[in-house]
Amino acid sequence: MNATPLLSVRRLVTTVRLGSKDVPAVNDVSFDLQAGQALGLVGESGCGKSLTAMSLLRLLAAPRVRVASGEIWFEGRDLAQAPEPELRQVRGRRMAMVFQEPSAALNPVVTIGDQVGEPLRVHAGLSKKQAFAAAVELLEQVGIPAPAERARAYPHQFSGGMKQRAMIAMALACRPTLLVADEPTTALDVTVQAQILELLGRLRRELGMALLLITHDLGVVAETCDDVAVMYAGRIVEAAPVKQLFAQARHPYTAGLLSAMRTLDAPSKGDGRKRLQEIPGTVPALGRAPAGCAFADRCGHAAADCRQTIPSFDPLPDGRHHVRCLHPI
Amino acid sequence: MELCQACALIVVQPLVEAQDLVKHFAQGGGLVGGPRRTVHAVDGVSLQVGRGETLALVGESGSGKSTLGRCLLRLIEPTSGLLRFEGVNLLDLAPAELRQARRRMQIIFQDPVGSLNPRMKAEEIVAEPLVIHELATGPGARRARVTELLARVGLPDESLGRFPHEFSGGQRQRLGIARALASGPVFVVADEPISALDVSIQAQIVNLLVDLQTQDGLSFLFVSHDLRVVKILAHRVAVMYLGRIVETGPVAEVYEHAAHPYTRALLSAVPSPDPARRRLRIVLDGDPPSPLDPPPGCAFHPRCPLYASMRDERCRTVRPALSPFLGGADSHPVACHHAGPDA
Ligand SMILES: Nc1ncnc2c1ncn2[C@@H]1O[C@H](COP(=O)(O)OP(=O)(O)OP(=O)(O)O)[C@@H](O)[C@H]1O
Ligand SMILES: Nc1ncnc2c1ncn2[C@@H]1O[C@H](COP(=O)(O)OP(=O)(O)OP(=O)(O)O)[C@@H](O)[C@H]1O
Ligand code: SF4
Ligand SMILES: [Mg+2]
Ligand SMILES: [Mg+2]
Numbered sequence: 001m002n003a004t005p006l007l008s009v010r011r012l013v014t015t016v017r018l019g020s021k022d023v024p025a026v027n028d029v030s031f032d033l034q035a036g037q038a039l040g041l042v043g044e045s046g047c048g049k050s051l052t053a054m055s056l057l058r059l060l061a062a063p064r065v066r067v068a069s070g071e072i073w074f075e076g077r078d079l080a081q082a083p084e085p086e087l088r089q090v091r092g093r094r095m096a097m098v099f100q101e102p103s104a105a106l107n108p109v110v111t112i113g114d115q116v117g118e119p120l121r122v123h124a125g126l127s128k129k130q131a132f133a134a135a136v137e138l139l140e141q142v143g144i145p146a147p148a149e150r151a152r153a154y155p156h157q158f159s160g161g162m163k164q165r166a167m168i169a170m171a172l173a174c175r176p177t178l179l180v181a182d183e184p185t186t187a188l189d190v191t192v193q194a195q196i197l198e199l200l201g202r203l204r205r206e207l208g209m210a211l212l213l214i215t216h217d218l219g220v221v222a223e224t225c226d227d228v229a230v231m232y233a234g235r236i237v238e239a240a241p242v243k244q245l246f247a248q249a250r251h252p253y254t255a256g257l258l259s260a261m262r263t264l265d266a267p268s269k270g271d272g273r274k275r276l277q278e279i280p281g282t283v284p285a286l287g288r289a290p291a292g293c294a295f296a297d298r299c300g301h302a303a304a305d306c307r308q309t310i311p312s313f314d315p316l317p318d319g320r321h322h323v324r325c326l327h328p329i
Numbered sequence: 330m331e332l333c334q335a336c337a338l339i340v341v342q343p344l345v346e347a348q349d350l351v352k353h354f355a356q357g358g359g360l361v362g363g364p365r366r367t368v369h370a371v372d373g374v375s376l377q378v379g380r381g382e383t384l385a386l387v388g389e390s391g392s393g394k395s396t397l398g399r400c401l402l403r404l405i406e407p408t409s410g411l412l413r414f415e416g417v418n419l420l421d422l423a424p425a426e427l428r429q430a431r432r433r434m435q436i437i438f439q440d441p442v443g444s445l446n447p448r449m450k451a452e453e454i455v456a457e458p459l460v461i462h463e464l465a466t467g468p469g470a471r472r473a474r475v476t477e478l479l480a481r482v483g484l485p486d487e488s489l490g491r492f493p494h495e496f497s498g499g500q501r502q503r504l505g506i507a508r509a510l511a512s513g514p515v516f517v518v519a520d521e522p523i524s525a526l527d528v529s530i531q532a533q534i535v536n537l538l539v540d541l542q543t544q545d546g547l548s549f550l551f552v553s554h555d556l557r558v559v560k561i562l563a564h565r566v567a568v569m570y571l572g573r574i575v576e577t578g579p580v581a582e583v584y585e586h587a588a589h590p591y592t593r594a595l596l597s598a599v600p601s602p603d604p605a606r607r608r609l610r611i612v613l614d615g616d617p618p619s620p621l622d623p624p625p626g627c628a629f630h631p632r633c634p635l636y637a638s639m640r641d642e643r644c645r646t647v648r649p650a651l652s653p654f655l656g657g658a659d660s661h662p663v664a665c666h667h668a669g670p671d672a
Contacts, residue, residue, distance in 0.1 A: 016495070045483075045499030045530045061494070100498040100525070104442045145391070146619035149366060153356055157368075160439045160521065161390025161554075183498065186524040187439065189554045190598035191613055192390050216499075216527040219600035246602050260528040261602070264557050274561055275539070276532035285485040 005032040005073075006210050007056070007178055012070035012080070014048070014055045016286065022068065023287035026051050027234035029070070030313070035177065036204050038211040040221035040242070042257070043231030044283055049214045050100055052231070053180050056212075057091050058082075074178070093123040096171035100182040100214070102163035106155040112139070112166050113151030119173040138169035143195055160187035168196060175207055182214045197224055218261050222246060230254045233283055233294035236313060240321040250321065250328040252299045253279070293326065301327050342416055343377035344548050345401060345434075345516055350374045350410035352396050356621070369620045370396040371407075372572030375651075378516065381546040383538075385559040385580070387595065388569030391620070394552045395439055397569070398518040401550065402434050403427060414516070432462040435509040439520040439552070441501040445493040451504055452489040455479065458512040478507040483533055499525040506534060510541070520552045535562055556599050560584060568592045571618050571628040574651060576668075578661025588661075588668040590633050627665065635667050 014026035026048040033039050041049050054060055055067050056079065072079040075094060079087065091097075096119075099105040107115060116138055117131030126134065132151065139147035142165040155163055164187045171179060179200070185193040197220065203209045213225060221228050222242055229239040230251065238251040249255040256279040263277040281298035284290060290297070292307040299306065306326055313324040352371040357364055371393040378384045386394050400407045403419050412419040414434060422430060435458070438444035445454055455475045459465045465474040476486055482503035493501055502525045509517055519538070523531045535558060541547045553559050559566060560580055567577040568589065576589040587593045594611040615632040618624050630636045630644040643649075643666045651664040 042527070044527050045503075045525065046497040050497060101440070101442045101501075103440050143617050145617045146621050149357065149619075149621055157354065157356055159391040159395060165390070183525060187521065187554070188390050189388060189595065190556065190600065191594055192617075193554075193600070194598045194610065194612075216525070216531075217600065218528070218602050222602035223600050257528060260532055264528060264532070264561065265601070265603070276535050276561065277529075278532040278536065279529040282483060282485070285487045288487075 003034060006035045006075065007033040007212075008071075008073040009056070010071040010073070012052065012055060012072065013068045014051050014060065015066060015068045016051075017064040018287050021287065022066075024068070025065075025234055025286060026055060028313070029231075029234075029236055031229055031236065031239065033178070033210050033212060035210050036208040037227070038204065038213055038225040040225035040228040041212060041214045041231065042216060042218065042221060042228060044233075044253075045216075046283065046286075047231040048234045049231055050182050053097065053182050053212065053214060056180060057095060057097060058087055059091075059097065092119040092171075092176070093174045094176055095178040095180065096174065096176040098164075098167050098171045098179070098181040098184045100186075102160075102167045102187075103155060105167060106163060108155055111152050111154055112158060116151070116166055116170045116173065119170060123174050134173070135169070138173055139166065141172075141199060142166070142169045143192055144169075161189070161192065164188060165192075165196065172203065175203070176209065177207075178210045178212065179203075180212045180214075183216070184213070185215070185217075185220065193220070200224070218246075218258070230257070233289065235294070235324060236322075237295070237324045238322065244321055248329075250316065250323040251295075251325050252301045252329060253295050255329055256298075293324075301325075301329065303327060343413075344380045344382075344415060345378040345550070346376075346411075346413040347397075347401060348375045348411040350397065350400055350412065351408045352393070352400050352405065353408045366621045369572050369623050371400060372623065373410075374569075374572075374574055376567060376574065376577075378548050378550060380515075380548055381542055382565070383542065383549040383551050383563045385563035385566040386550060386552045386569060387554065387556060387559060387566060388575075389571070389591075389617070390554075391617075392569040393572045393620075394569055395520050398436065398520050398550055398552055402431075402436055402518055404436065428461075432458070432464075432512045433514050434516040434518075435512065435514040436518040437505050437509045437520060437522040439524075441498070441505045441525075442493070444505060445501060447493055449492070450489065451479070451484075451491050451493075451496075454493070454504060455507045455511055458508060462512050464512060474511070475507075478511055481510075481537055482507045483530055499527070499530065502526065503530075503534070513545070514547070515545075516548045516550075518550045518552070521554065522551075523558065524554065531558065538562065556584075556596065568595065571623055572620060573628065573664065575629070575664045576662070577651070582661050586661075588663040589629075589665050590635050590667075591629050594634075629665075635665075639667070641666060 010030050012029040013024050015022040016025045067080050113132045113135045117135035120126040120134050121131045136147045136151050144150050225242050228242050228245050229236045232253045238254045249258050260277045292309055296302040296306040311324045311326045315322050354368040356368050357366050399405045452475055456471050465471045523534050563580050566580050566583050567574045570591050576592045594613050597611040613632045618628055626645045627649050636644045649664045649666050651662045653660045653662050
């Protein structure tokens with residue numbers, strides 16, 4: 001547990017340009033990830049999960065979106081400072097990324113097989129033909145039927161879930177030590193999803209691959225991850241071992257999220273249709289961060305100090321559970 | 330109560346009706362090489378959606394759900410079959426008439442990136458259907474309608490002037506929802522509309538869809554992998570496997586008395602944070618079937634646990650029809666030779 005982490009992110013700040021100002025969309029984010037471990041990253045839509053992920057490999061639309069400060073230690077180097085050629089050595093080879101939206105990441109005029117095999121051409125020196133053959137095998141692993149023939153298809157000829165699986169296959173091509181997967185199973189039915197999660201689990205056990213898994217599906221987090229971090233408005237507000245977080249959420253936002261999830265799961269009367277529980281209110285717009293805690297306006301536990309002081313991210317007495325709240329539950 | 334003939338017609342006539350819908354695509358040949366093959370994406374689907382009703386469509390990734398949804402709105406041309414919307418044969422409509430009909434039937438695309446014009450600002454994107462159909466024309470009326478729609482999907486006014494790439498994945502998805510609702514449709518194909526949203530925002534969108542249904546009698550074809558949300562939102566559900574519906578019926582009936590082995594496997598695989606709720610998972614062995622080459626007989630037989638234990642010849646040779654099995658009060662249509670309470 002005390003080994004040097006594979007990935008260590010410290011006080012990461014990533015800004016986006018709004019008008020003439022750079023405003024932080026990822027703010028003071030720190031976490032560690034050990035080899036073979038899986039960390040789940042959850043939080044409200046727009047809270048900065050994808051920007052955090054893309055910051056790790058600096059896949060940002062610079063200069064409008066950029067890492068403004070902080071450290072990203074991965075295999076002995078700080079990627080926040082690394083020059084572009086060095087990053088290219090890491091991307092897709094040591095650390096690979098599954099993007100949230102496959103159609104934004106896939107090239108529409110290149111066949112699926114050529115794209116999935118590309119990392120092997122670039123990083124492992126495989127010929128075009130060898131890479132295509134390897135791609136067919138990878139597509140089979142992610143459950144694409146008739147992979148040899150479907151590898152000749154273009155992205156628009158794939159269903160949403162097939163594109164997603166093609167991207168997973170591409171990310172796994174070079175057997176990375178860290179897989180950053182941004183909502184990798186949103187377009188998959190639960191049986192195929194279970195197969196993909198099983199495949200990732202096997203790579204973790206057999207090759208010690210670490211996994212940063214962004215998802216809104218708390219069931220997937222519970223079944224897949226060792227630890228979980230909850231983000232709200234650009235900041236990590238709670239982090240803990242998975243079981244502990246589900247057993248006792250300490251941040252009121254996490255508690256709201258879990259309670260929304262439980263009403264979804266709870267059995268209902270009559271024909272089964274019912275109103276779902278929302279967390280009342282809305283998140284402050286980007287660049288409109290209040291003076292204190294960003295959740296204060298929606299929080300049932302907020303006191304006067306919550307509107308003045310930004311809470312720090314502190315460990316609770318047991319040491320493994322961290323929370324950013326002045327009045328944790 | 331006596332109904333006049335016209336009223337009776339409205340009552341019995343479904344809003345949307347498809348009969349024996351087929352959609353095949355060609356793949357291969359030409360520049361890519363390889364033999365030219367046919368993808369059997371949708372292979373003979375019949376369904377109805379009533380007014381004010383939500384029909385959920387679930388099933389394996391690649392089983393033809395999005396293709397079916399796009400066919401229903403004639404966004405792509407079906408290879409064959411019948412298609413009616415508000416009693417009118419959609420396949421007969423001329424392009425201008427079809428454009429007219431589009432105000433009343435809309436789609437929330439599964440893929441927000443591919444469906445939002447990257448050069449348009451959020452305001453223009455959501456206002457586009459209003460412009461096309463000349464709705465909300467007064468000065469300021471259009472912007473008011475757009476801000477109202479954005480607020481209902483939880484996007485702040487600050488969003489108006491931003492381009493699609495300046496949003497998060499879930500925010501883009503909500504832009505697509507606002508646009509689909511803008512023209513006041515009566516039928517919406519919602520293709521995985523909440524797949525990128527956290528549970529709280531999901532709840533907000535689901536509640537919005539239910540409110541619209543209650544107030545305005547909207548109908549939905551709701552395509553989703555989230556079986557928990559389907560249970561809450563939908564009246565009826567249809568389960569697809571390799572281009573066909575293999576089981577359909579009222580949600581509670583299908584969930585509690587699933588009769589098709591594929592439906593049972595699907596329901597058993599829902600991940601849950603509660604270990605006690607993780608039911609015994611039915612793992613599907615064997616290769617997923619290819620729509621280039623659908624297996625003969627029942628398309629599910631190469632992976633079917635029932636076939637594996639019984640080796641019934643019919644499963645391998647005779648395609649099971651979608652017909653009600655005799656399950657007493659819980660009877661609903663299933664396409665399986667061995668469906669039944671004892672199976
Ligand atoms: N290029 C950009 N320009 C301006 N703002 C941006 C840009 N990219 C992202 N944002 C904003 O930064 C915030 C964080 O975005 P991010 O994509 O990281 O969210 P997310 O947590 O991944 O959300 P989701 O769950 O919806 O995918 C959002 O409010 C988004 O609108
Ligand atoms: N334009 C096309 N050309 C060739 N094949 C296509 C085309 N569009 C879809 N297909 C194929 O048709 C089948 C059904 O695709 P569809 O997108 O309808 O699946 P889906 O059920 O929506 O899957 P998912 O849940 O993964 O989104 C797939 O095998 C897909 O590859
Ligand atoms: S028809 Fe046969 S193979 Fe198909 S689902 Fe039923 S038992 Fe299984
Ligand atoms: Mg995201
Ligand atoms: Mg689809």
